[in-house]
Amino acid sequence: MxxxxxxxxxxxxxxxxxxTGLYExxxxxxxxxxxxxxxxxxxxxxxxxxxxRALREREQVSQTVFAHHLNISKDSISQWERGEKRPAxxxxxxxxxxxxxxxxxxx
Numbered sequence: 001m002x003x004x005x006x007x008x009x010x011x012x013x014x015x016x017x018x019x020t021g022l023y024e025x026x027x028x029x030x031x032x033x034x035x036x037x038x039x040x041x042x043x044x045x046x047x048x049x050x051x052x053r054a055l056r057e058r059e060q061v062s063q064t065v066f067a068h069h070l071n072i073s074k075d076s077i078s079q080w081e082r083g084e085k086r087p088a089x090x091x092x093x094x095x096x097x098x099x100x101x102x103x104x105x106x107x
Contacts, residue, residue, distance in 0.1 A: 007040055016040035044096050049083040055095065056081075059103040069107055070094050 007013040019036040022028045047055070056066045056077070063077040070077075070091055079085040087095060097106055 007042065012040040042093070042096055042100070044092050046092070047080075047087065047095055049081050052077075052087070052095065053081045055099055059098065061103065066103075069098075069103055 007016060016036055019028065019033060019040075023030070023033040056063065059066070061069075063081070064074045067074045067077045072091060076085065076087075076091075080087055094106055
């Protein structure tokens with residue numbers, strides 16, 4: 001299964017794809033490739049419990065609906081908002097996308 005990446009734009013996807021090819025051919029180094037990753041890919045950051053709640057409330061959805069869009073349980077959203085657990089991996093990526101583009105973007 002091939003990984004899919006979330007790019008900032010179609011142009012960024014094309015640039016990153018070209019840079020990846022150059023890296024694989026040994027034309028650009030690892031450091032330069034990291035710079036392309038940072039500039040082309042959607043940034044991922046940690047969210048505090050309050051930020052997760054504010055993001056959900058901004059989208060005007062319940063914990064159940066928010067969980068459905070993230071493909072996780074309602075209990076996970078509740079635990080994130082109380083600070084008992086923290087989102088990781090794909091959930092952080094989805095939260096970052098929702099923050100930038102809204103819930104409708106991933107719906």
